[in-house]
Amino acid sequence: MPTTPQQGFILTRHWRDTAAGTEIEYWLATEAGPLKVLLTRQMSVAFVEARHRVVVQTQLLAMPDMDLRELALKSFQQEPVLGVYAKHYRQLGKLTRGLKQLDVPLLEADVRPHERYLMERFITAGVQIEGGQAVDGALVDCRLLPAPAYRPALKVVSLDIETSQHQDLYSIALDGVGERVVFMLGDAPAPTAQAKQTEQTEDSEPTSDFRLIYCASRKAMIEQLNAWFARHDPDVIVGWNVIQFDLRVLQKTADDCATPLLLGREGRPIAWRAHPGKQDYWFAPMPGRAVIDGIEALRAAVWSFPSFSLENVAQALLGEGKDIGDEYDKMAEIERRYQEDKPALATYNIRDCELVLRIFDKAQLLQFAMERAHATGLQLDQFGGSIAAFSHHYLPRMHRQGYVAPNVGDVRGKSSPGGYVLDSRPGFYDSVVVLDYKSLYPSIIRTYLVDPVGLAEGLHGSDTASLIRGPMDTRFSRDKHCLPEIVTTLWRARDEAKRSKNEPLSQALKLVMNSFAGVLGATECRFFNPALISSITLRGHEMVKRTKALVQQRGYEVIYGDTDSIFIWLGRAHSNQEAHAVATSLVKDINAWWTQGLRQEQNLESFLEIEFDTHYKKFFMPTIRGSDVGSKKRYAGLSVDADGQEAMVYRGLEMARSDWTPLARQFQEGLLSRVFQGEPYRDFVIDYAQATLAGKKDDQLIYRKRLRHRLDAYVANLPPQVRAARMADDYNARLGRPLQYQRGGWIRYVMGKNGPEPLEVRQSPIDYEHYLSKQLQPIADAILQPLGEDFNSLTSMQQELF
Template identity: 65%
Template sequence: MTQTAHTGFILTRHWRDTPSGTEIDFWLATDAGPRKVRLTAQTSVAFAEASLRTAIEAQITPDAGIELRELQLKTFQQQPVIGVYASRYKQLTALERSLRDHGIKLFEADIRPPERYLMERFITATVQTEGGHASGPVIHNCKLKPAPEYRPTLKMVSLDIETSAFGDLYSIALEGCGQRQVYMLGATPDQAPVVDFNLEYCAAPRQLIERLNTWLARHDPDVIIGWNVVQFDLRVLQKNADKFKVPLALGREGKNIEWREHPGKQDYWFAPVPGRIILDGIDALKAASWLFPSYSLENVAQAMLGEGKEIGDDYDKMAEIERRFQEDKPALATYNLKDCELVTRIFHKANLLAFMIERATVTGLQADHLGGSIAAFSHHYLPRMHREGYVAPNVGDISGSASPGGFVFDSKPGLYDSVVVLDYKSLYPSIIRTFLVDPVGLIEGEAAEDKSVLVEGVNGTMFSREKHCLPAITTEIWKQRDAAKRAKNEPLSTALKLLMNSFCGVLGASECRFFNPRLVSSVTLRGHQMLKQTRELVEARGYDVIYGDTDSIFIWLKKEHPNDEALAIGAELAEYINNWWRTMLKEKHGLDCHLEIEFDSHYQKFFMPTIRGTDMGSKKRYAGLIINGKGEEEVIYRGLEVARSDWTPLAQQFQQGLFKRIFKDEPYQDFVRDYAQKTMSGAYDSLLVYRKRLRQPLEEYKVNVPPQVRAARLADEYNQSQHRPLRYQNGGWISYVMTTGGPEPLEVVRSHIDYEHYLTKQLQPIADSILLPMNDSFTSLTTAQASLF
């Protein structure tokens, strides 16, 4: 029978080759519940130069199910192409490998069937079904079309497990779908304490996993969330499932996880499951541009929610988990569930699920595909490029060296009153729109006979005024973002901004099929020209430009101005610069201007330090005092130690205190002396901890061993002596202090603190970067205190 139309959100996408052809499955979240769309007999396509048709036919057996067709398309080298159609996708990829061995290229053979189906129909994540026939929740061979306005209401569950120090499964907690559930290994007690959640005991580890499978089938969430949920929780669950020979059926229809190891990252795994999205809280926060010095659940929960886990450091945690498992299982269940609830609250606080939905709707990527700038670019660009008559090159077809990045002015170090910052709005996307920078546009420009009608780029590039794709894509996304901002849809606005701002970087990535240094230079070098021109315009108005970076310019107003007056000057300068660009581009180049500089901020006090050991101004490092949106004074730090996680709290608090006094024109000398004295006396010992990341396994550090590695080796030697699991062999984060015996981990500090190290390596560099431009220094302020040395 004919299926009723459904509007839905694509949760997952899968494909398989069958004897009758390729099948594609899309699981949808709809208002009527989950639905699976199955499309059968899907043909896969790649492209080849038409001149190679005979050579290709020689490699195809008559019964292979592969067909060659003439098409009105061509390569970037202006060669006509044919379509190579296969009834099964693996046939196409096998043919691509065979032809490659004979020196014949197939283009776009790496586009998988689900992505090809969606992109060619301009579908991202929300769809409407048409026709087809139903069999239970499965809709067969319907048509899909975009449904851009639809947003789903997804059912979400937070999952967390507790284990022994050696990965033995103790409990599984679930919070979501209206349930708060913990499954605990052990016998049901005769008198169970009263808890405010469902606590069920399981006699064997395999029963824990069986209960989890049953819970997911019964409550049927669309999304599973957790903290490091794939790399830890699901990996541990899978190992236990394999050990006890029970399936880990987390997918809809009882499907297993389809594990895939990251090709360039050892022991890093993806865990796609049919019908459900799995979202890791850490990766989701990073994708949404949330920054934390540490992404541990404890640190993020404290920062965002003002509370954290109830057990302290990792070793206390493992010991306490073991104690609770042996002596107080309800307390362990409560702790397990608390982690689930913290993750759920973080997702709500950061609006992460809404962001992931909007991101999928914007990019065309599956919601749990959290990288993928290149894939998102291809999803938007390929179908539009095909309609302009071109097929895409393969990765590696174009070679070249890296393109220049954003332009940074040499800074003028010192302490200033009244510095105004102007910022170009989405600089690189606006350059793409204004100067029509585009892969197809560049190819068309190179092939054009009449160069006078083209747009002149940078370093001899020429772009078509009529035939291009990326400017229109960028304009569409720009307008969508403006609409999202007007509607106060922050998740959508952020997703659109991130996508639009990724375009220039994608064109400069050698892993992208459209990689071309000439294209990237046409954007970045144009940005250089713009920043230099902007400086000339500002200085012609009598002000000084003391710094500039990529899309921002820092303007000293030459004297102190009240905040309102400085804001007015900044707004007037922005209007003047924008008018200049509009007039010049229209009159000289016949181009519509999409460049827009905006007032960004006014620093009542602004400090630009020198590069250590020189009198040259630093770059990307400054501090300034502003009046924030609440009308309060606030010090902004960029690139300085207070904003960097690899400096100690001792140094960060010292820098904050020193800047506060200098910006407020308060005496600072006694503060410096007292801080140094208290450091030496041990009053600040709690602030001396370094926390640094080990970016590779310990055994790979052979020469020039940094302090954090030395500390980590000491820590694991101690752990081994205490029969504890080793923590640092494969990297991670280490906390340590500097002692007279060198760096020592917090797990085992045996030597006295090296206070001299903290004075000369932490406090003095910070003080001198601020004080030397003021003809003062840390040494001159502290050497009189003989007791310090």
């Protein structure tokens, strides 16, 4: 146990009520290994407006170990508040329910003890540990202080299982920290003469780079797994769908075997918790170990893939995979290997673990998760929680300004309008430059001092002349606020992260900073207020409109704009150097205009900064299909960087959308690139259509669409993917295989003469005319019609001849 101050990184956090009071438990990763910290007899606190004193005192007569205290705090309605202090946190919940019946709100009673302890000390993930006593393997009642720079080396294990098609456990693989091992159900093969000479144990088998241990029963597998975790003691468990599949199967197997699954530190079980808003979705908190799912980590870090299957992501990031066929081919091969070649199954199993570790390394997912924890104050493996992250930063600063937070739902109403999108001018253009406001909403918060406390002060302030005027008759205090300082701190930290090339930290800070406006517009947030969020979004509208006017005063045309970007047509073809020079001049003028204008209008310092983003040598803005109106959020361009390197860019077009077939996406890419490069395109259109009709592109005809609801939820409207899924599961049922689509998911199908047909069961010839009229023609006409041509004119004669 430490006798001098040391640092730690919070892995897990928990609270419990004990006879002595509320106890908080933190597990830390330290240089000396894992450390359990216990903070005992912690008082829990909530707040109530002082005018309800008598009502609350009456309630407290039946609740021992609770009392009211005078505080120098007030509500957003400027009412003084009292502190309600409780020995046990659950008492606050009981009091909340009792007061609710009397229409008396108890404020901040939902802030849990382990969260409040950290936020009020401005701790996010790193801590400095001072004092405390060693008791039964834990450090008790020490003092924790923030240590924002601490980054330990975490011990990581990748876990993966293989099962039968009915989820009967066959093997468990572990890779990373400690011994690489596969626990396999079944008897070990008879040892060879060589194995006997080397005294090989009967329950294991040597392999090229991992140990294969045979287990006589699933109960023995769980026991071996428990022992491995106790022996090697990882800080973090990673995997692919590791909570919703691997850990749940392991838990069910353990339960069926009447054997505890003890993967937490100190041999403690998983504290399973159902998600309140997602059906059949679970959290798997366990003491002392974080569990990070690769799919959720990638999405949180804003990675995007057509499919988040391990095979697809591995191919995309690593250029290799482990595919052994489609879902049913894979299951059949797993079954064959289990029955006939268990070492081959073990190799396949641990290969999944290896791929997960390499993906985590390639995408820097563990670093991102750690930096996100430092940036948000949330637990390492919590990837949602934007509202919780906002509260973690905001509440302690708000308290120091003399305020307590409202409850969720105290303010009602519709949220604000979203980002402003200019009408587009469809067509083909030479030389379009894009200017983009850097972190638009955070910069508006900093510049106009948009803030919940600032709004409360402004709405009740008497000296209105000194306040900052905003949209919807809002007024903000110039000197009493919290959010602008929070954003400024994060902004500067991100600039430093970029200078030091710490991409995971830069990305984490960007995401949390940019989430704040969305949080204020979420009705689930305690600070939700339509006027507050509108003070951000409507400022954004004003900025886009003013920027457009400034650009057009300079003699250039704005052909599109979206939230924080404007697309400027330079009127004629410019060299790359010329286009960059024009963009640089515009950026300088616009930023100077904001600096001067805001100082004159409201004596504000401008943090609004527009930047040069892209020069498109060629640019295409399509129309809304079936009309002459320009589309929004859909365009393509041939971009050129400062070094003259060209790249095709697609936004919102079929090329960039996974619900169109590869046939359509490749056609659009080929046609647009030829038009942009000034190459012949008519023969390309004709040949592509002819090759499609001739069956030469059959491997590109597959639709891949998502079933967003349970299959039985589709009643009146049956889109193609639903019809295909029902056909597939009818077929699976006839073969006695598990049904794949009853709870939603992704379905792959082709369009046959009899309609949509899943890949599992194909019964009719391909409907090539469908693909020409529904996939190729809409794409072709959007591009060809501005050029005076159309798909039918180019292909009709060839189709007749064919």
